[in-house]
Amino acid sequence: MxxxxxxxxxxxxxxxCYWVPAGCYANGKVTKVCGSMEPHHSVPGQTAHSPYSLETNSIKFSPGDQIKVTLFGTSYFEGFLLQARDAANKSLVSTVGTFTLTNLNKTQLLTCNKHQGSAVSHTSDARQTEVVVIWNAPTYAPRQVQFFVTVVKHYNLFWVKLPGPVISQDGVTPHPPQWDTTPPPVQPTTTASILPGLFTxxxxxxxxxxxxxxxxxxxxxxxxxxxxxxxxxxxxxxxxxxxxxxxxxxxxxxxxxxxxxxxxxxxxxxxxxxxxxxxxxxxxxxxxxxxxxxxxxxxxx
Structure with a gap:
């Protein structure tokens, strides 16, 4: 040659290699993206319907309460980032409360905005179909709290900041949060490369x-x-x-x-x-x- x-x-x-094509296995230490909750991948997030959901065991809370939060889906996922935020103020990116883990092998606590234990992520690219954590309501909490999660099925397929349940303090009438009216980002169009023929x-x-x-x-x-x-x-x-x-x-x-x-x-x-x-x-x-x-x-x- x-x-x-x-x-x-x-x-x-x-x-x-299934998680990161180049063999760089994710360890879930994603504190630098706490604000955007967006993975640093070379492709945009999905805007189509997600196969993943969040649910809580209560729609009401008081300071000091512990609320079970479950992430699950109809398909496996290899990474996630879970947070709780003020449901009434979409401009705030600060987290609310802390979390307690139920599985120390597959989940870990993160420090977001200098707030220890305020987010949860994966520890490896091991495939999961369900994650259960406990959210600890702080002494001073907003009237309504909403959970958000970014879920990565594999490196090039992920959903950013999926909205989850809204829970309200006792005495507050639950109502749906005011959703952002900004339309989802338009997926960039690409032109498929046409091969001249089979390699020879x-x-x-x-x-x-x-x-x-x-x-x-x-x-x-x-x-x-x-x-x-x-x-x-x-x-x-x-x-x-x-x-x-x-x-x-x-x-x-x-x-x-x-x-x-x-x-x-x-x-x-x-x-x-x-x-x-x-x-x-x-x-x-x-x-x-x-x-x-x-x-x-x-x-x-």
Missing amino acids: SPVGLYCLLFISVLV SEGCGQSKSCLLDPPGCDPKDPHCFFLSMTTEGPDKTSMIFELSGPAEGYIAFALSWDKWMGNDDVYMCVKDGDRVLVSAAFVSGRTHPEDQSEVRSENSF
Whole structure:
């Protein structure tokens, strides 16, 4: 295989990853998004109907009461962020009250707005269908409190700040909160890329450089890993890559300054249901690639 400029094609990596395509498993430490409750992912949240719901065991409360709050759904979820807020003041992002956990293995308390234990999140990407926590009503509470939750089914599919039940202090007549009249954000339209045809090994070694595993396999074979590179343009400064192969999570290739794996740019084809998403990543040594389409930290979902 001939090098392109100072780069050379280094490897094809086939890995299985369900939560974060690049293998960066979420730990639920999402205090930096307490206000927006929005995951730092590279795709917008869903606006379609959510399969998840919140419920409480009471619609009334007094200071010091403990209210059971349950998050459940008709489908599993891998991450969540749960808060209670003042139902009458939508402009406030501060949390109300604290929570007590009932499952220390799958849930954890967070400190939002310097208010310890004022939110709950997941501890790993383990799939769940129900979470039960206890909300502790503070001494000084607004007349009405509403619960909100962000739920992540998997990395590219999540619902932001779903509204839950409204509970009222004793003596306050319950009534539905005044919902924001702002319409939901319009999903950006995208144009699907149309492939010129099935990948082929025709021209390998002549008009394009190729890698095939097993050697000599046909790219049309579902068990064949195939990578090709072709230069194009008047000055041959543009490159076209073709990448295919069997994988439950993603397949990827890297561009390297040398022949060793580590500190290299990686390009991933990530399986997302019936779609394939393409994203840039970076790999440090023999580790999972870290998605660079949006910089993540331990404070992202």
